[in-house]
Amino acid sequence: EDQVTQSPEALRLQEGESSSLNCSYTVSGLRGLFWYRQDPGKGPEFLFTLYSAGEEKEKERLKATLTKKESFLHITAPKPEDSATYLCAVQAWSGYSTLTFGKGTMLLVSP
Amino acid sequence: EAQVTQNPRYLITVTGKKLTVTCSQNMNHEYMSWYRQDPGLGLRQIYYSMNVEVTDKGDVPEGYKVSRKEKRNFPLILESPSPNQTSLYFCASSLGLAGSYNEQFFGPGTRLTVL
Numbered sequence: 001e002d003q004v005t006q007s008p009e010a011l012r013l014q015e016g017e018s019s020s021l022n023c024s025y026t027v028s029g030l031r032g033l034f035w036y037r038q039d040p041g042k043g044p045e046f047l048f049t050l051y052s053a054g055e056e057k058e059k060e061r062l063k064a065t066l067t068k069k070e071s072f073l074h075i076t077a078p079k080p081e082d083s084a085t086y087l088c089a090v091q092a093w094s095g096y097s098t099l100t101f102g103k104g105t106m107l108l109v110s111p
Numbered sequence: 112e113a114q115v116t117q118n119p120r121y122l123i124t125v126t127g128k129k130l131t132v133t134c135s136q137n138m139n140h141e142y143m144s145w146y147r148q149d150p151g152l153g154l155r156q157i158y159y160s161m162n163v164e165v166t167d168k169g170d171v172p173e174g175y176k177v178s179r180k181e182k183r184n185f186p187l188i189l190e191s192p193s194p195n196q197t198s199l200y201f202c203a204s205s206l207g208l209a210g211s212y213n214e215q216f217f218g219p220g221t222r223l224t225v226l
Contacts, residue, residue: 032213043115043201043217044154087154097142097161097208098169099215101154 002027004102006088012108013078021073021105023088033071034099035064036087044087047073078109113138115218117202123224124192132187132221134202142205143185144169144215145177147198154201160185161208192225199223 005024013019025033032051036044048057050066057064061082063074073086085106089099115136124130136143144159146169156169160179174196176188185204189196200221206212 034213034215036217041220043203043220044215046214046216049214089154091213097159097167098156100170101146103151103153 002090002092002100004088004090004100006086006102006105008105009103010106010108012110013075015079015109015111016077018074018076018078020075021086021107023071023073023102024069025071025088025090026069027090027092027100029093031091031093033066034089034091035071035073036089038085038087038104040085047086075107078107080109080111083107083109113216115202115204115216117200117218117221119221120219121222123226125226126193127191130189130192130223132189132200132202132223134185134187134218135183136185136202136204136216137183138204138206138216139182140204140206140216141182142208142213142215143179144203145175145185145187146201146203147171148201148220149198157187157200189223192223194225197223197225 003026007022035047038044048064053068065072085104087104089101118133145157146154148154155171158177160166202218203215205215
Protein backbone atom coordinates (compact mmCIF):
# COMPACT_ATOMS: atom_id res chain seq x y z
CA GLU A 1 0.00 0.00 0.00
CA ASP A 2 1.32 3.42 -0.97
CA GLN A 3 2.02 5.73 1.96
CA VAL A 4 2.89 9.39 2.29
CA THR A 5 4.01 10.99 5.55
CA GLN A 6 4.54 14.72 5.83
CA SER A 7 6.45 16.48 8.58
CA PRO A 8 6.18 18.60 10.52
CA GLU A 9 2.40 18.76 10.88
CA ALA A 10 2.64 22.49 11.53
CA LEU A 11 5.46 25.00 11.17
CA ARG A 12 5.63 28.58 12.31
CA LEU A 13 8.28 30.84 10.76
CA GLN A 14 9.22 34.46 10.96
CA GLU A 15 9.23 36.36 7.69
CA GLY A 16 12.58 35.74 6.01
CA GLU A 17 13.34 32.60 8.02
CA SER A 18 14.05 29.83 5.50
CA SER A 19 13.06 26.23 6.21
CA SER A 20 12.09 22.92 4.62
CA LEU A 21 9.04 20.69 4.64
CA ASN A 22 9.47 16.94 4.35
CA CYS A 23 7.46 14.33 2.46
CA SER A 24 8.48 10.71 3.00
CA TYR A 25 6.91 8.10 0.78
CA THR A 26 6.72 4.39 0.13
CA VAL A 27 5.34 3.38 -3.23
CA SER A 28 5.66 0.41 -5.51
CA GLY A 29 7.38 2.24 -8.34
CA LEU A 30 7.09 6.01 -8.32
CA ARG A 31 5.44 7.50 -11.39
CA GLY A 32 5.31 11.03 -9.99
CA LEU A 33 5.38 13.08 -6.80
CA PHE A 34 3.25 16.18 -6.57
CA TRP A 35 3.23 19.24 -4.34
CA TYR A 36 0.11 21.32 -3.83
CA ARG A 37 -0.69 24.43 -1.84
CA GLN A 38 -4.05 24.75 -0.12
CA ASP A 39 -5.40 27.98 1.34
CA PRO A 40 -8.15 27.83 3.98
CA GLY A 41 -11.56 27.17 2.43
CA LYS A 42 -10.13 26.56 -1.04
CA GLY A 43 -9.17 23.66 -3.23
CA PRO A 44 -5.53 22.57 -3.56
CA GLU A 45 -3.45 24.46 -6.12
CA PHE A 46 -0.83 22.60 -8.12
CA LEU A 47 2.80 23.58 -7.52
CA PHE A 48 5.22 20.94 -8.84
CA THR A 49 5.58 17.47 -10.27
CA LEU A 50 8.81 15.51 -9.75
CA TYR A 51 9.50 12.26 -11.57
CA SER A 52 12.93 10.94 -10.68
CA ALA A 53 15.50 11.10 -7.89
CA GLY A 54 17.75 14.12 -8.19
CA GLU A 55 15.17 16.24 -9.92
CA GLU A 56 14.58 19.80 -8.68
CA LYS A 57 11.98 22.41 -9.56
CA GLU A 58 11.66 26.02 -8.49
CA LYS A 59 8.94 28.59 -8.38
CA GLU A 60 9.55 31.96 -6.75
CA ARG A 61 10.58 31.23 -3.13
CA LEU A 62 9.79 27.51 -3.38
CA LYS A 63 12.11 24.72 -4.46
CA ALA A 64 11.14 21.06 -4.52
CA THR A 65 13.65 18.23 -4.53
CA LEU A 66 13.29 14.46 -4.77
CA THR A 67 15.24 11.45 -3.54
CA LYS A 68 14.30 7.78 -3.70
CA LYS A 69 12.58 7.96 -0.31
CA GLU A 70 11.54 11.56 0.25
CA SER A 71 10.91 14.97 -1.15
CA PHE A 72 11.63 18.34 0.35
CA LEU A 73 9.91 21.64 -0.23
CA HIS A 74 12.40 24.36 0.58
CA ILE A 75 11.03 27.80 1.33
CA THR A 76 13.56 30.59 1.03
CA ALA A 77 12.94 33.91 2.80
CA PRO A 78 9.21 33.24 3.21
CA LYS A 79 6.61 35.99 3.27
CA PRO A 80 3.27 36.01 5.12
CA GLU A 81 1.48 35.25 1.84
CA ASP A 82 3.27 31.88 1.78
CA SER A 83 1.14 30.82 4.75
CA ALA A 84 -0.93 27.82 3.67
CA THR A 85 -1.14 24.06 4.01
CA TYR A 86 1.28 22.25 1.70
CA LEU A 87 0.23 18.83 0.45
CA CYS A 88 2.37 16.09 -1.01
CA ALA A 89 0.97 13.26 -3.15
CA VAL A 90 2.42 10.27 -4.99
CA GLN A 91 1.32 8.33 -8.00
CA ALA A 92 2.51 4.78 -8.56
CA TRP A 93 3.02 3.01 -11.87
CA SER A 94 0.62 0.34 -10.69
CA GLY A 95 -2.80 1.88 -10.12
CA TYR A 96 -1.52 4.97 -11.90
CA SER A 97 -4.92 6.54 -12.05
CA THR A 98 -4.98 7.43 -8.36
CA LEU A 99 -3.03 9.78 -6.16
CA THR A 100 -2.18 9.09 -2.52
CA PHE A 101 -1.99 12.28 -0.47
CA GLY A 102 -0.21 13.05 2.77
CA LYS A 103 -1.99 14.91 5.55
CA GLY A 104 -0.17 18.13 4.85
CA THR A 105 2.04 20.64 6.65
CA MET A 106 0.35 23.80 7.86
CA LEU A 107 2.77 26.71 7.43
CA LEU A 108 2.30 30.04 9.18
CA VAL A 109 4.66 32.89 8.36
CA SER A 110 4.54 35.83 10.72
CA PRO A 111 5.57 39.37 9.72
CA GLU B 112 -11.34 31.52 -17.32
CA ALA B 113 -10.20 27.91 -16.95
CA GLN B 114 -11.84 26.43 -13.91
CA VAL B 115 -13.57 23.60 -12.11
CA THR B 116 -16.90 24.53 -10.58
CA GLN B 117 -18.87 22.70 -7.92
CA ASN B 118 -22.39 23.18 -6.69
CA PRO B 119 -23.59 23.59 -4.09
CA ARG B 120 -20.72 24.99 -2.05
CA TYR B 121 -22.45 24.29 1.24
CA LEU B 122 -25.14 21.73 1.99
CA ILE B 123 -26.85 20.58 5.17
CA THR B 124 -29.10 17.59 4.78
CA VAL B 125 -30.60 14.73 6.75
CA THR B 126 -29.80 11.04 6.79
CA GLY B 127 -31.26 9.15 3.85
CA LYS B 128 -32.18 12.09 1.64
CA LYS B 129 -30.62 11.60 -1.78
CA LEU B 130 -28.39 14.39 -3.01
CA THR B 131 -26.18 15.24 -5.96
CA VAL B 132 -23.12 17.46 -6.01
CA THR B 133 -22.35 18.73 -9.47
CA CYS B 134 -18.89 19.24 -10.94
CA SER B 135 -18.08 20.87 -14.24
CA GLN B 136 -14.82 21.80 -15.97
CA ASN B 137 -14.29 24.00 -19.03
CA MET B 138 -10.79 22.84 -19.97
CA ASN B 139 -11.71 19.82 -22.12
CA HIS B 140 -9.98 17.57 -19.60
CA GLU B 141 -10.31 13.81 -19.94
CA TYR B 142 -9.59 12.84 -16.34
CA MET B 143 -11.89 13.83 -13.50
CA SER B 144 -11.92 12.76 -9.89
CA TRP B 145 -13.74 13.21 -6.58
CA TYR B 146 -11.99 13.47 -3.21
CA ARG B 147 -13.10 13.92 0.33
CA GLN B 148 -11.00 15.74 2.90
CA ASP B 149 -11.34 15.02 6.59
CA PRO B 150 -9.30 16.38 9.52
CA GLY B 151 -6.43 14.05 10.34
CA LEU B 152 -7.04 11.89 7.26
CA GLY B 153 -6.09 14.14 4.40
CA LEU B 154 -7.47 13.92 0.89
CA ARG B 155 -8.85 10.54 -0.13
CA GLN B 156 -10.04 9.63 -3.60
CA ILE B 157 -13.64 8.47 -3.93
CA TYR B 158 -14.12 7.83 -7.66
CA TYR B 159 -12.40 8.81 -10.85
CA SER B 160 -13.15 8.87 -14.55
CA MET B 161 -10.63 8.59 -17.35
CA ASN B 162 -13.13 9.55 -20.03
CA VAL B 163 -16.81 9.63 -20.93
CA GLU B 164 -18.61 6.52 -19.69
CA VAL B 165 -15.41 5.26 -18.00
CA THR B 166 -15.45 5.40 -14.21
CA ASP B 167 -13.73 3.45 -11.46
CA LYS B 168 -13.48 3.28 -7.69
CA GLY B 169 -10.89 5.13 -5.68
CA ASP B 170 -9.93 4.42 -2.09
CA VAL B 171 -13.25 5.19 -0.36
CA PRO B 172 -16.14 4.55 -2.81
CA GLU B 173 -18.70 3.06 -0.38
CA GLY B 174 -21.92 5.06 -0.27
CA TYR B 175 -21.18 7.08 -3.41
CA LYS B 176 -22.05 6.87 -7.08
CA VAL B 177 -20.80 8.83 -10.07
CA SER B 178 -21.59 9.15 -13.75
CA ARG B 179 -19.75 10.64 -16.71
CA LYS B 180 -22.17 11.14 -19.57
CA GLU B 181 -20.47 14.26 -20.87
CA LYS B 182 -16.79 15.14 -20.87
CA ARG B 183 -17.24 18.33 -18.87
CA ASN B 184 -19.50 17.03 -16.08
CA PHE B 185 -18.86 14.52 -13.31
CA PRO B 186 -21.61 14.55 -10.65
CA LEU B 187 -21.24 12.84 -7.28
CA ILE B 188 -24.37 11.12 -6.02
CA LEU B 189 -25.14 10.13 -2.45
CA GLU B 190 -28.23 7.94 -2.66
CA SER B 191 -28.72 7.56 1.10
CA PRO B 192 -26.36 9.91 2.93
CA SER B 193 -25.22 9.06 6.43
CA PRO B 194 -23.52 11.21 9.09
CA ASN B 195 -20.13 9.62 8.37
CA GLN B 196 -20.27 11.24 4.93
CA THR B 197 -20.08 14.67 6.52
CA SER B 198 -16.95 16.05 4.93
CA LEU B 199 -15.37 18.55 2.55
CA TYR B 200 -15.58 17.32 -1.03
CA PHE B 201 -13.38 18.33 -3.94
CA CYS B 202 -13.72 17.66 -7.62
CA ALA B 203 -10.56 17.73 -9.72
CA SER B 204 -9.68 17.42 -13.37
CA SER B 205 -6.59 17.02 -15.51
CA LEU B 206 -5.85 16.81 -19.21
CA GLY B 207 -4.71 13.21 -18.85
CA LEU B 208 -2.63 10.97 -16.63
CA ALA B 209 0.79 11.10 -18.20
CA GLY B 210 3.56 13.52 -17.38
CA SER B 211 2.66 17.15 -17.19
CA TYR B 212 -0.88 16.30 -18.32
CA ASN B 213 -1.42 15.02 -14.80
CA GLU B 214 -1.52 18.45 -13.21
CA GLN B 215 -4.83 18.32 -11.41
CA PHE B 216 -7.02 21.41 -11.11
CA PHE B 217 -9.28 21.37 -8.09
CA GLY B 218 -12.69 22.92 -7.59
CA PRO B 219 -13.50 25.22 -4.66
CA GLY B 220 -15.00 22.45 -2.52
CA THR B 221 -18.42 21.48 -1.21
CA ARG B 222 -18.90 21.34 2.54
CA LEU B 223 -21.52 18.69 3.30
CA THR B 224 -23.14 18.10 6.66
CA VAL B 225 -25.41 15.10 7.13
CA LEU B 226 -27.54 15.24 10.28
